[in-house]
Amino acid sequence: MANSPEASQGDVQSQDHQDLPKAVDLSHHLSQLSKARKPSYMKQMMKHYGRPGLLVLGGGLPHPDCFPFTSLESNILPADTFSDTAAGLVPSLLPQREVPAPATGKRISVPKHVPAGSVALGLARTMQYDLSRGIRTLQSLVHELSVLFFKPAYSDFSTLVHTGNTEGWARIVHTLLNPGDSLLVEEWAYTSAIHTALPLGVHMVAVPTDIHGLKPDALRGILDGWNDNSRGFKRPRLLYINPVGQNPCGYTISGERKKEIYEICVEFDIIITEDDPYYFMQEGPYVPKEERSCSAIESADQFMKSLEPSFLKYDRQGRVIRMDSFSKTLAPGLRLGWYTCGPGLAERLERQAELSTQAPGGLAQTLVTELLVNTWGIPGYIRWLQGLRAQYTARRDTFVDAITEEFNWSVSEGKGEYEGANVYHGSLKEHGPNGRALISFVPPTSGMFCWIRVHFNGLPPPVTTPGSDEGTGTHEGQFWARMMEEGLLILPGWMFRGESERPAVDPNAIGHYRVSYSDGTGHNMQKACKLLSKALASYFRETTDKS
Amino acid sequence: MANSPEASQGDVQSQDHQDLPKAVDLSHHLSQLSKARKPSYMKQMMKHYGRPGLLVLGGGLPHPDCFPFTSLESNILPADTFSDTAAGLVPSLLPQREVPAPATGKRISVPKHVPAGSVALGLARTMQYDLSRGIRTLQSLVHELSVLFFKPAYSDFSTLVHTGNTEGWARIVHTLLNPGDSLLVEEWAYTSAIHTALPLGVHMVAVPTDIHGLKPDALRGILDGWNDNSRGFKRPRLLYINPVGQNPCGYTISGERKKEIYEICVEFDIIITEDDPYYFMQEGPYVPKEERSCSAIESADQFMKSLEPSFLKYDRQGRVIRMDSFSKTLAPGLRLGWYTCGPGLAERLERQAELSTQAPGGLAQTLVTELLVNTWGIPGYIRWLQGLRAQYTARRDTFVDAITEEFNWSVSEGKGEYEGANVYHGSLKEHGPNGRALISFVPPTSGMFCWIRVHFNGLPPPVTTPGSDEGTGTHEGQFWARMMEEGLLILPGWMFRGESERPAVDPNAIGHYRVSYSDGTGHNMQKACKLLSKALASYFRETTDKS
Structure with a gap:
């Protein structure tokens, strides 16, 4: 059972961009299962937990004295471990691999207890039951990352942690698709995403692609000419797309093309799931060995400008559910990522987590928060991502x-x-x-x-x-x-x-x-x-x- | 995508007890969703990965050099931190709480790399994508714990890690129940378990209880006199039960009564989900303060014999799905637990994880394995559980x-x-x-x-x-x-x-x-x-x- 002293602290929501439009209501897209999902009684109780002066003997929380872990430490590579140009050495590409020496790195050290009222992380808190939205500092972090990198074009977007894009996608499937529905996918598509939806009896509708990604005219053609009777099932309402480092084709959909695809999805009322784990690995055109020169070191600003924008940049309605993952940028074993999407969809996705995964693992939440907030900071993370792209x-x-x-x-x-x-x-x-x-x-x-x-x-x-x-x-x-x-x-x-x-x-x-x-x-x-x-x-x- | 070099290493299965019967086929209980779930192509490929001499450029695995965590350490309380009798001090029950000093504890220290061929854990491996059944040493550990504590009465039982009993139960619901099915629960039942099944349109059938738990005669009465027409839905095929420290009633179902319930479930072909997070907190009868005396220190053997047996002890057919969790014995933030059940059901539960959570978090798997296998050992864990019960x-x-x-x-x-x-x-x-x-x-x-x-x-x-x-x-x-x-x-x-x-x-x-x-x-x-x-x-x- 999940209970949390944070329950009354409210949600981390966008405070800026109030001049932008608000998300439109997309609740007609919810599956029967998702519509039938009520907030759990336990969570309804949680809203009372933070009331000043209230004595709570409500939750089935083990006492933190009974957690055997009294500290957590980790040595961390420096954010600038890797050269930010591809010409830099990649030791493990050599037959005799050399592991980068962590001598200049930092150390994360998390105690069990922190002083009352401190915002620092302590295991007594982070290893306890928690809200599905996770540790508050992590909530703020992922929100900040979405603002910084993806810049949604509407004001009231939500961010919500999940346990990796595979679980994130499974939750979307059950939230939006009924048995027998259909799903738009790319001509060549990530096989596991398809296999998640198939057991529900979902029909795949493949959209032709070229070397720049899904073809907008082909998408329009499919939707415009749709005939339920001849296809045997209803027109798709959901597009699954993998726009950067597309799996398996390796293409990169440009911002311009994303905008075209987005506008068609507005016209036909399609929700877009942007599954984008490779976003920061935008390697650019291949240059043959003999023509390659050592490129100049980039500023963080240059790096960020060099990245093709996310669908979110064009999303003025909240119809994109973007999934980011720390699996490729930090480590898959963290099982940690997050959604950026409209508040109505986020609420339904959160309800589903409450009665399944509850929250991502406390150790991963703790380490990632310590790493990105208190060790590297966001500028350090950007530098790490530059090095990662170069690698x-x-x-x-x-x-x-x-x-x-x-x-x-x-x-x-x-x-x-x-x-x-x-x-x-x-x-x-x-x-x-x-x-x-x-x-x-x-x-x-x-x-x-x-x-x-x-x-x-x-x-x-x-x-x-x-x-x-x-x-x-x-x-x-x-x-x-x-x-x-x-x-x-x-x-x-x-x-x-x-x-x-x-x-x-x-x-x-x-x-x-x-x-x-x-x-x-x-x-x-x-x-x-x-x-x-x-x-x-x-x-x-x-x-x-x-x- | 999950890929793993362990794929070819096979499963951890029971090697002993070959004189016991084998699990019966319960595949007629699978939901439509579960029946339709095929092994993912990606996982089918994995069976090749360990082939000697095969060069694999198949998986989308980030290179471990790109994991920024180069070590993981944790200070650990001694296994005998707490007195094993209830008369021992419970510092945090005092108004001025005193945290037990960890001075005599041990330290877990996990490097990034371990020598090739070593069975020791290294983050380069444990933080990589993995099979849904988790780290092999952890697979062996939970199997050993089930044998040691619960002693299933059939030979070919499986154990399978999950990300906590809430997720474990959600997976069971989708594996066994179709929309409109029914579920047997206790008269007063764990509300979140009910809320997991309700959105599927599942009807609850409450079985009367007394102070010793679910009443076998009442269960028989419900099943024997079942009439689909008068009830408006089909007879239940699944029982959800919380037999120790029952939530909310706090009762403990004896082995004797479990056996009675089990036999009725055999007769009516009911699958039992034994959700048992409080198993080791069998506190026994309350003795008023003035009559309480300091009880003698128990041996591990006495402790284990003092525990009411699990339903598994009577399960000769593999119709019990037992769920254990480390949430109450170590910490909820680990999001780690395991199933013990028949091999056919375990296979379906594993398939579902492959396309949702994939595997429990690598940090939790690493720390728990290091703690229970390499630091405390199982005798130390038993001692910890004795202290926990006393607390x-x-x-x-x-x-x-x-x-x-x-x-x-x-x-x-x-x-x-x-x-x-x-x-x-x-x-x-x-x-x-x-x-x-x-x-x-x-x-x-x-x-x-x-x-x-x-x-x-x-x-x-x-x-x-x-x-x-x-x-x-x-x-x-x-x-x-x-x-x-x-x-x-x-x-x-x-x-x-x-x-x-x-x-x-x-x-x-x-x-x-x-x-x-x-x-x-x-x-x-x-x-x-x-x-x-x-x-x-x-x-x-x-x-x-x-x-």
């Missing part, structure tokens, strides 16, 4: 360098869905300078993933056995199995289809594969590219021979 | 002492539903030795709560205003408001009705109130009892005057 940019560069070294490449300006991007077409070195392009990709501009295409056109149809599934019955699946035989695991495209039964691309013509460059060493990336070319050579040779 | 026994005694000092009491052997217990009947001191008993209770035998009855019989009907709700329209509600005016908050009975529309007792005849003795000082408990008697005196005087 992942260096990783992206290392992988693209490795793959470009392994094949013969021609680079062309993209056409059609690739317009505005450089497309890399690779042929096997053993096929000489005029070999056929078997593989192609566009270097990712953010995130952790490179999306690779293998061109099977011209090969005879795959040899399949009756009953073989999508994972084994196509060239895409059979080439994946070949890579596994060679000792390489990257993820096959079929896992990421927005509509699993309707492949946007024939997997016998083009196979798609997601490569992660986030945690390998440079050596491993080189080795992976060698295994890839070896598998390609043998697969094409044998498949051609069989025909 | 809460002293708190129970302090509260019951305080209330018995505030009123004139007669103590009688209970009859009917109170048979086998001493019932305390209290009258106001100002009414002299023959004053009417206005208040009664049975001292709790476990947990954190004392359940108090106020006897309004003979008072004129309450004066209510049209539209007043259950919280204000009855004597129970109006006396609660009177206590609030006096400055005392304890919780009113209407919050805990198993069936909210069908009070088991007329709240104009008897009002019920839950008092928590878990975290107040002795001084506060005395003050609360004074406020209670003051409120009683004025309420009865004024209400009688009005008639």
Whole structure:
């Protein structure tokens, strides 16, 4: 049972921006389950808890003397551990990895008790039951981060902590979708987000994308021409989108395109879930090794201006539910993130947490608050994020360098869905300078993933056995199995289809594969590219021979 | 996305007890939602991750070099901090609270990296994405605790960590109940458990209880005579029960009665959820102050034998889902607990976590594992639990002492539903030795709560205003408001009705109130009892005057 002495302290809400419009009422979007959810009696009681002079013997709180942890400490890397330019050293990309020395770092030290009335954190308080909105200083912090980075275009937005974007999304699904509803997703989409909604009987509606993300005209086309009868289910009311470092494609949706998508969603009354864990890993265009120069050190202001804005910047109605996570910027094991959304939706999302996760873990709330508020401060966090972007940019560069070294490449300006991007077409070195392009990709501009295409056109149809599934019955699946035989695991495209039964691309013509460059060493990336070319050579040779 | 190098290491399962029967198939109980839940593609891929020699560039794992926490430390109270007899000092019950000195405690210290192949914990691993079943050493620990304390009567039981019993129960609700189903609860039941199921349109079926808990004959009567048509919904398939330190009544269900209940559940194919956070706070019968003597120090074995067994001891079929929590034994902010149940149910509960909470927080998993495995060890944990029981026994005694000092009491052997217990009947001191008993209770035998009855019989009907709700329209509600005016908050009975529309007792005849003795000082408990008697005196005087 959750009880909290903070209950009467009210909510952390936006105090500024009062000239901006207020959120519109979107309560008609709530699911039956969410509408039926009443505030719990326990929480109704909590509003009394802070009344001056009231003696409370109400809550089932264990006494803090019975918490065995009397202190919590952690050594912290300096905020400027990593160079803020990609040319900086990335020790762990080297075969002999060197861990950065934490000698100059700071130390977090949290006691059990703090003086009465102090705003400092003490475990007696942070390890107790708490409101689902979490520690008050953390509430203020995430609110401040949303204002600073994302600048919602309405005044009364709420922020609310959750236990990571996976749980955050599960809560949104149950708050907004009824069984049999539908969901707009990108043509290639984050598979786990889809799998969260599928058991509810939710129908996926995949929106075509190009190399710059979801295509606004395609979105409009789907919504404008919607016919319940021909589709067999109602028009979607919710869009799930992963706009930066898109998983699996690695593209970055520009502010301009986000604005276009947003306006269509206003017109058709669609709620947007912006799942954006890779937001600060906006790595920018890939520059080939030989043309790369050491970029100048950026100011915090330059860094922030260099980031494509969030959907929130255009959200004048409160119809975006943005999800941020500390998983990629600090550590996944924290299981801590937050929503930024309209107050009505936030209230429903909070009610759901009260009777499930209750609140994110007290240790994570304590450490993150101490780190970002009392150790680094927000300027330090921005500096950390600059270094983090440089780290992942260096990783992206290392992988693209490795793959470009392994094949013969021609680079062309993209056409059609690739317009505005450089497309890399690779042929096997053993096929000489005029070999056929078997593989192609566009270097990712953010995130952790490179999306690779293998061109099977011209090969005879795959040899399949009756009953073989999508994972084994196509060239895409059979080439994946070949890579596994060679000792390489990257993820096959079929896992990421927005509509699993309707492949946007024939997997016998083009196979798609997601490569992660986030945690390998440079050596491993080189080795992976060698295994890839070896598998390609043998697969094409044998498949051609069989025909 | 959750990926883990542990994926191929398999599950921690019971290796012993192979002479016991295996769990029966209960898959016909799964909800539509749970049946429709497929293993996520991401998790299907994980089974490959540990293959020797396989190079994996599959997961979206941030590099551990980018985790800013390079160490985690915590000072720990000694396992024998608290005397294991209730006569021991409870410093925080004194007005001037004294915090136990941690000078003799130990220190947990977790580095970021541990040598390759080491089983020691390092943050680079424990703060990474992980399987929903958590850190392997923790998996083994909770399994060992279930074997040690609860001894399931079948061989292939599973244990699975969750993020606290509230989330654990929410997962069970969605795994087993469809909209419109029904749920067996105790006559007075934990309100938050009910509120978790209500939004699904689940109907509550309250089973009558006596002072020893849920009445087996009443349970049989409900199930045997069930008629879908007359009730308007189908017979329940799930029982939610809170058998030790029952919230709100404070009773303890004996092993013998658990066995009776279990056999009825076998007969009628009911799944039992045993939500048991207060299990180790089995305080035993209250002994009046003047008769109390310092009890002898117990051995660990005596302690364990003194505890009423869990439902698991009688579970030969795997139809009990037991929930344990570290919230009451270590700290609520850990958000960590575990299930013990049949393997089929555990698999479905795990699938649900994969696409919501993923795993409990890495910091909590790390600290609890370090504490219980590497610092105290299990014998130390048992010693800690002995001390904890003594602490809460002293708190129970302090509260019951305080209330018995505030009123004139007669103590009688209970009859009917109170048979086998001493019932305390209290009258106001100002009414002299023959004053009417206005208040009664049975001292709790476990947990954190004392359940108090106020006897309004003979008072004129309450004066209510049209539209007043259950919280204000009855004597129970109006006396609660009177206590609030006096400055005392304890919780009113209407919050805990198993069936909210069908009070088991007329709240104009008897009002019920839950008092928590878990975290107040002795001084506060005395003050609360004074406020209670003051409120009683004025309420009865004024209400009688009005008639």
